[in-house]
Amino acid sequence: MNEVSMLMYLLSQRRNTFQIGATREEILKALNLTYKNKDIHFHDIIKNLADYLNPIGLHINFNPIDKHWYFNFDPELSNLISANPFQDKPKLAATLFSVLVASLTSTDAVKIGEIKKLRKKKGVLEDLKQLEKKGYLIINKDRNSVALTSLIGYQLDIQKLFSKLTLKLRKEKTKAD
């Protein structure tokens, strides 16, 4: 079994509802990379595999939430095949976005009251329950708070989203000035 087949297996494995792929440590262990320059070799392997898979529309991605390396389809292809899980549910998407923004400014779990304050809409709790069912967050009833799971890190290009939002806000500000 060569490096490519091993990486294909490790990076495509679904562990549970909100975990896919493998961490750097798991990959190094599986490939038996224990020597001094293993970090450099690790990145060469990832880069070479990415180049190898690019023609078939697969990319290698890194989930910053749980630090897992995993495969995703080319973003252009994702748009074609409607990867958006909230296509007909804008209310749920907006609530999830609110949780995401609130999580950025909080190091701990986000209070449900804070989400309600940001959303200013009815049925926030119901939305949160539905999002929990879908595996995006966990509700802590005792603390009355929510915490995002790692699922959103796999399914959403968070960096791209915030870049888009920043550009949008800058444009609006320029217009206002």
Next chain:
Amino acid sequence: MTQYKDFSDDIKQKIYTIKAKLLDGQISLLDEDLVPIFDELRDSLNTLNINKYSKTYMEACELLDEKFRELVVLLNRLDEEKKFQEYLESEPSDKEILELIGDCWLQTFDLDYLSFDFLKESMEKLTHKISKPYQIQHPLQTRSKDKFILEVSKERFGQKMEEFFERIKEKLPCYFEELFENLPNQIEIYEKFVYILHLLQQGRLKYQKETKTVYL
């Protein structure tokens, strides 16, 4: 006299390790202290190793530049996070948010049913097929007294062939196929075919290929 000291490879290794960890998302440059790298460069620099050290110094500076960029991003982000909250407080419609997130979704590629055992088994089957090609076993050859492996009574064969020849004489000339008419099975057809071959070889029968005719 200046003593030749060259720690550039060690320093480079430290820089590469930091870069690798950075790419991996394990560390942030803001948490990394780069001062020891520059101290080491300064303390071991002399006129003999200056050429080699200048390249290492440039790489260390690139890392420092990157650290400044991270700092700028962090400062901007601290401001942006507040702006994101302000954006939400401005009560954008759900549709607007959906459009904003719209093309940021990724379709993951995962296989929860492709087990490692299956991959291993497939690989073993493949390598098994490649490493063990079919072997042709040759039968043992033995020598008979008459130098023929198959010993057949010549008398009986000749007698049967003559009988067949007498029978078909009346039909001739005829088409080749007609000589096999009314034969009950493949064994009989084969037997008669062998007689015809012998008779052709002896010149007692003749065959015209164009018309597929057998004649005397």
